[in-house]
Amino acid sequence: MSELSIAGNHSGRERLQGAALPLALVAGSAVVYAIAATVTGQTAQLNWDGVMGLLQRMVALGVVAIGQTFVILVGSIDLSVAHLISLGAVVSIFVMHGDPGLIWLGVLAALFAGVVVGFVSGALITQLKVNPLIATLGIGLILRGILATAYGNLQANAPASYRTLAYDSLVDVPYALILLAVMALVAIFVLRRTLAGARIYSVGGNPISARLAGIHTERVVLAAHIVSGACAAVSGLYLASRLGTATPWVGQNGGYDLDSLAVVVIGGTLLAGGKGGVGGTLAGVFLFATIDAVFNMLQIDPFLGQVLRGAIVILAVAYHSVRQRGHVA
Numbered sequence: 001m002s003e004l005s006i007a008g009n010h011s012g013r014e015r016l017q018g019a020a021l022p023l024a025l026v027a028g029s030a031v032v033y034a035i036a037a038t039v040t041g042q043t044a045q046l047n048w049d050g051v052m053g054l055l056q057r058m059v060a061l062g063v064v065a066i067g068q069t070f071v072i073l074v075g076s077i078d079l080s081v082a083h084l085i086s087l088g089a090v091v092s093i094f095v096m097h098g099d100p101g102l103i104w105l106g107v108l109a110a111l112f113a114g115v116v117v118g119f120v121s122g123a124l125i126t127q128l129k130v131n132p133l134i135a136t137l138g139i140g141l142i143l144r145g146i147l148a149t150a151y152g153n154l155q156a157n158a159p160a161s162y163r164t165l166a167y168d169s170l171v172d173v174p175y176a177l178i179l180l181a182v183m184a185l186v187a188i189f190v191l192r193r194t195l196a197g198a199r200i201y202s203v204g205g206n207p208i209s210a211r212l213a214g215i216h217t218e219r220v221v222l223a224a225h226i227v228s229g230a231c232a233a234v235s236g237l238y239l240a241s242r243l244g245t246a247t248p249w250v251g252q253n254g255g256y257d258l259d260s261l262a263v264v265v266i267g268g269t270l271l272a273g274g275k276g277g278v279g280g281t282l283a284g285v286f287l288f289a290t291i292d293a294v295f296n297m298l299q300i301d302p303f304l305g306q307v308l309r310g311a312i313v314i315l316a317v318a319y320h321s322v323r324q325r326g327h328v329a
Helices: 002-006 014-038 047-056 060-072 081-096 100-126 130-151 160-167 177-191 195-205 207-212 215-241 256-266 278-296 300-326
Strands: none
Touching: 002 195, 014 278, 047 100, 047 177, 047 278, 060 081, 060 177, 060 195, 060 256, 081 100, 081 130, 081 215, 081 256, 100 130, 100 215, 160 215, 177 195, 177 215, 177 278, 177 300, 195 207, 195 256, 207 215, 207 300, 256 278, 256 300, 278 300
């Protein structure tokens, strides 16, 4: 009972208020996308295939951002996710080596690698008390060196049947999008409907009170980092399927470390932890996917999209800071 009382910030009223921003982000992004498609004469982007294409842009970033949400909710951070994505992609392709019979072994190897690295990061933070930023940044640098040294000349392709994940669909809905939806629903259920989720919010909101209530805060932080590592590995598995191969730089070149942090913050999750959720994160991912699509339709330099993303992140943090001060007052 005490744990649930600490997680009292999940009242019905606050959940309703928290849902307003994600809904506004999604609605606003959709309107801008529709206007851009109409103005440029690319109305085909508004049909089913066009919308599915837009949503599929969310998969790689969305999956890793789900894990990042767990980490930030407990008041930590994970800057190693880009290299973890590369690790997942490279390990899976290396194990499969073009053999369809080794697909599941490659998938399990990638997931195992992600879980192990997440465990190491979490252990450094909880047991050795290393600052999360420094710990995960250091882990990321170690991974980058290992990947470049061991797999820099990797010459292997994904089995043709494995590419089904990225290119095939079920009832006109891409498998990859179904994967993202299932992971998001599971994450939302865990955070909102389970004791584990209540503990995550409790530890992020007030770790001292959580510890006094009998919660093993170190275990919760460790578990969050393991979830983050696993999600990053799944994102790498998706990219390996989409690209048909893997390089040690696929995650870093995609900018998934900073982008995952950005969409979590834009979606309303506090960097200090204890407030936010996966729904808001996916709204932020949808916003980023829409920005990319709109810039492509308008044939605008994609680097300007990075400028716009940065401005949106700053505005989002400012908005949440002002709102938080208002609640405190």
